[in-house]
Amino acid sequence: MAKVLEIYQFPKPPAVQRENEAVAYEREFLEVPLAHLLPAEYVTVSDLGPTVPDQILLGSLRDGRLRVKAPIVVKCRHEDPHVIAEAVEFDEFGFGKNLSEAVSDLQHAVTELYFTLEHEQDRLGPDLQQVWTKLQQVIFRRP
Amino acid sequence: MDKAPAGDFSQAVTIKAQEFDRLVAKLGFETRDSGDLLAWFEFEGKIITRTRRSKGSGDLPMQHSIRQQLKLNQEEFKKAIDCTLTREAYIDILRVKGLLPKIPTPQDKTSS
Numbered sequence: 001m002a003k004v005l006e007i008y009q010f011p012k013p014p015a016v017q018r019e020n021e022a023v024a025y026e027r028e029f030l031e032v033p034l035a036h037l038l039p040a041e042y043v044t045v046s047d048l049g050p051t052v053p054d055q056i057l058l059g060s061l062r063d064g065r066l067r068v069k070a071p072i073v074v075k076c077r078h079e080d081p082h083v084i085a086e087a088v089e090f091d092e093f094g095f096g097k098n099l100s101e102a103v104s105d106l107q108h109a110v111t112e113l114y115f116t117l118e119h120e121q122d123r124l125g126p127d128l129q130q131v132w133t134k135l136q137q138v139i140f141r142r143p
Numbered sequence: 144m145d146k147a148p149a150g151d152f153s154q155a156v157t158i159k160a161q162e163f164d165r166l167v168a169k170l171g172f173e174t175r176d177s178g179d180l181l182a183w184f185e186f187e188g189k190i191i192t193r194t195r196r197s198k199g200s201g202d203l204p205m206q207h208s209i210r211q212q213l214k215l216n217q218e219e220f221k222k223a224i225d226c227t228l229t230r231e232a233y234i235d236i237l238r239v240k241g242l243l244p245k246i247p248t249p250q251d252k253t254s255s
Contacts, residue, residue: 056163082204093208109195112177118195125191127214127242 052076052083052099061139062104063111070138074106089134114139157214158209159217167194170223171230179193186234191242214240 057071075086076099078131085102086093092113094106117124117132124132167174172182172194179216183193194212197205203209210220219236223229 053144079204084205086208086213088204091208091212093205095204101185109179110196112181113180113193116183123189125186125242128190128193138179 012101014074052078056085056103058087058103058107061107061111061114063107065142066111066114067142068138069140072110072138076102092133110135110139114141158206158224159202160196163196163203163209165226166223167235170228170233182236184233184237186237191237195208214242226237 026073037124056074056076058074059068059071061068072087073089075088077084081097082095082096083097083099083102084093085099085106086112087106089119090110090113092109094102094104094109095106096102096133117128117135121132153164164180167182170184172184172185179197181195184191186218192213194209195231196209206220209216212235213220213223215223219228223233234243238245
């Protein structure tokens with residue numbers, strides 16, 4: 001005797017109705033005034049500007065030839081219209097329109113500095129000799 | 144930060160690209176173009192200070208960092224930008240700050 005399996009499939013809700021509900025909900029949400037939820041001083045400011053952390057730790061120079069052994073401390077700040085990223089221990093800095101650009105510029109600068117000092121290490125003055133020593137402590141050149 | 148009014152250099156945070164180029168040329172820096180403009184000061188075969196600026200003609204931020212790279216105080220840096228600081232004066236400044244060997248005096252020669 002053949003078994004008869006009864007399969008129950010619940011009808012799907014009509015798609016058109018669901019989309020209308022979502023649109024209607026969104027419209028209602030957008031009409032809700034939010035200004036009273038914000039501090040008064042923020043409501044009048046049209047551009048708060050990018051927020052940058054005071055300090056970040058840089059773990060990569062984005063150059064395959066070099067590896068960062070110990071994180072590089074980078075001080076960041078916003079000096080309108082630039083964002084500045086500064087590696088104080090090397091007296092090197094980068095800047096850009098946002099933090100990402102500033103850090104990228106700094107990475108390029110530190111990489112350039114490393115290879116320049118490496119190439120000229122036999123004829124560095126006392127200050128740059130110290131910078132070269134510090135660079136070697138935190139950056140490793142891949143073989 | 145806004146730029147300081149004219150004449151109040153102590154609070155300026157930017158340096159113009161042209162001022163940077165004039166400064167390094169006046170002080171006799173060697174330069175190299177590597178995407179950025181690298182500049183370094185050589186004395187008797189040794190590289191003593193170095194700095195760089197990004198390509199482009201706009202204002203460069205971080206004038207105080209450039210000043211620190213050149214080992215100058217604000218007054219000295221202003222003279223350098225105004226092209227009133229000579230290479231010889233810059234060498235004397237670096238000597239006083241211990242970045243260059245001092246010129247031996249006759250007393251040093253007789254005592255040794």
